[in-house]
Amino acid sequence: MANNSPRRPPSGIKVIVVGAGFAGLAAAIECDRKGHSVTLFDKVDNIEEITRIGDIISFDPNGSVAFERWPGVVDQMEAIARQTKHIDLYHHQGKFVTRQxxxxxxxxxRRINGHRGQLHNIIYRHAVDRGIDIRLGKRVEDYFEQDSPPQAGVVVNGERIAADVVIAAEGVRSRGRKIVLGFDENPKSSGYAVYRAWFPADRVRNNPVIKHLVENGDTHQGxxxxxxxxxxSTIKNGTEVNWxxxxIDDGNIEESWQFPGKPEEALKYLEGWCDVVHELVKATPDGRLIDHKLVYRDPLPTFISPxxxxxxxxxxxxxxxxxxxxGASQSxxxxxxxxxxxxxSGRQNIPRALKAYEKLRYARVHRAQANGPKMRERWHKADWNEVWKKPEMIHLIRETWLLNFDAEKDAYDRFSIVLEELERDEQQIKPRL
Ligand SMILES: Cc1cc2nc3c(=O)[nH]c(=O)nc-3n(C[C@H](O)[C@H](O)[C@H](O)COP(=O)(O)OP(=O)(O)OC[C@H]3O[C@@H](n4cnc5c(N)ncnc54)[C@H](O)[C@@H]3O)c2cc1C
Known part of the structure; x- marks a missing residue:
């Protein structure tokens, strides 16, 4: 396959990436751009197992800035993304509160919001077009690392495959965590689950209570x-609908992107809610609803192996x-x-590269992660006496430090600074003789 995408001269660094989700594909593409040689493994036999699934996913400017550097990708994404510049927020009984x-x-x-599977497929195709060595149907069973020769690797079908560095991007149930942490650690329930639906807009267009949502192009409301x-959301010029x-997680569903939900079950949580919400749920065709458990983990002490x-x-x-x-932008x-x-860092200094990676990412990622529960509480525990006086209280958290950020530029700018900091830290913890 011809590789027409710009690529730096070969760095001599061999990289194994585990997982072809957004994180793994981004790592593989960026390693390829920077001249490293990449092999990517995913357990699925056919990429459609993960490019058909899912519903809305959001990339903010700090994520989409990377897509701009991958030729052709952003134009394809824009063609299927939601075209809205605001969100309208309502009280659950139907009264309009505020436009953000x-x-x-x-x-x-760019803010790119669209169907997870379709956006994923665009990135996957770009990785294929670059000529990246992607091996499907390869479940990584274990990881290893060693001093002599200095290598890390994975075990696939009992075979040990080595490289200079391994990137574990296998999602929330990662096996790579064991070698990094030194023990097995399972995700916890967040206490919440999510009903998620995506379907053609026909039934919405024929329903007088909700047809306004699809009559004038795309919309976004909460x-x-x-x-x-x-x-x-309504999307693709109002021809598709997502909600x-x-x-609260009653504990009766599994963590899965395919666990079927039933509209009549979903409606039980929405007693007293406005007609627009009820009619949207009722308009959901059979087989188009999933109920997905939200798991969470406490921040890990480290992202890198011993x-x-x-x-x-x-x-x-x-x-x-x-x-x-x-979640997607940070990945x-x-x-x-x-x-x-x-x-x-170069091939001779892989451990330094990983230490710098962790230092550059750790505080930022956890600060961004903390916005999740904060935003949920802002909505779920809203004091409506105050909100009616000051509607911006329920606006989405949109912070400059987070969104107006180019991770590549930041890494080039701060790489040597964080290495100096790390060396200083190491000097300080060395015992005095
Ligand atoms: C099928 C699917 C659908 C999703 N749909 C949505 C959605 O609609 N909306 C949303 O906001 N988020 C969705 N997510 C989650 C979202 O994609 C992630 O939270 C975010 O993009 C970070 O992605 P990730 O690459 O770290 O992990 P993931 O997207 O979970 O990708 C992990 C990848 O690793 C592979 N893998 C796992 N274990 C192994 C192994 N042992 N060996 C080899 N490969 C392995 C998996 O097959 C998968 O391709 C979905 C995730 C999946 C897997």
Whole structure:
């Protein structure tokens, strides 16, 4: 396959990436751009197992800035993304509260909101077009790292495959965490689950209560109530509809992107909610609703293995709650920063690259992650006496430090600074003789 995408001269660094989700693909593409040689493994036999699935996913400017560097990708994404510049927020009984406008964020970059599987497929195809060695149907069973020769690797079908560095991007149930942490650690329930639906707009267009949502192109609205927020989008010029709402996790569903939900079950959580919300749920065709458990993990003490040759990225390192609207963007940033650190350190200094990666990412990722619960509480525990006086209280958290940010530039700018900091830290903890 011809590789027409710009690529730096070969760095001599061999990288194994585990997982072809957004994190793994971003890492693979960025490593390829920077001249490293990449082999990517995913357990699925056919990429459609993960490019057909899912519903709305959001990339903010700090994530989409990477896509701009991958030829052709952004144009394809824009063609299927939601075209809105604001969100309208309502009280759950139907009264309009406030419009939050995002027009001014254009200067920071693009917001790309669209179908997860379709956006994923665009990035996957780009990775294929670059000629990246992607091996499907390869479940990584274990990881290893060693001093002599200095290597890390994975075990696939009992075979040990080695490289200079391994990037573990296998999502929330990562096996890479064991070698990084030194023990097995399971995700916890966040206490919440999410109903998620995506379907053609026909039934909405024929329903007088909700047809206004699809008559004038794309729309985006949120309905806020006690312990529940309900978000609805219309997309592709109002021809497709997506809605999601969180509910308390009764403990009766599994963590899966394919666990079927039933509209009549979903409606039980929405007693007393307005007609628009009820009609949207009722308009959902059979088989188009999933009920997805939201798991969470406490921040890990580290993202990198003891010998500094295996790095966790994306949900393996830090699962996000959807209310942060940053899980996908942060997973892209991880891949960008790691590839850059490898470029700047060179093949002889892989452990330094991984230490710099962790230092560049750790505080930022956890600060972004903390916005998830904060935003959820802002909506679920809203004091409506105050909100009616000051509607901006329920606006989405949109912070400049987070969104107006180019992870690649930051890594180039701060790489040597963080290495000096790390060396200083190491000097300080060395015992005095
Ligand atoms: C099928 C699917 C659908 C999703 N849909 C949505 C959605 O609609 N909206 C949303 O906001 N988020 C969705 N997510 C989550 C979202 O994609 C992630 O939270 C975010 O993008 C970070 O991605 P990630 O690459 O770290 O992890 P993931 O997206 O979970 O990707 C992990 C990848 O690793 C592979 N893998 C796992 N274990 C192994 C192994 N042992 N060996 C080899 N490969 C392995 C998996 O097959 C998968 O491709 C979905 C995730 C998946 C897997």
């Amino acid at each position: 406008d995002f027009s001014h964020e254009k200067a920071w970059g 309905f806020i109530g006690p312990d529940i927020h309900f978000l609805a 999601v709402f969180t509910h 010998k500094r040759r295996i790095a966790l990225i994306g949900d393996s390192a830090h699962p996000f709650l959807p209310t942060s609207i940053q 892209i940033e991880d891949g960008v920063v790691l590839a850059t650190c490898l470029e700047l």
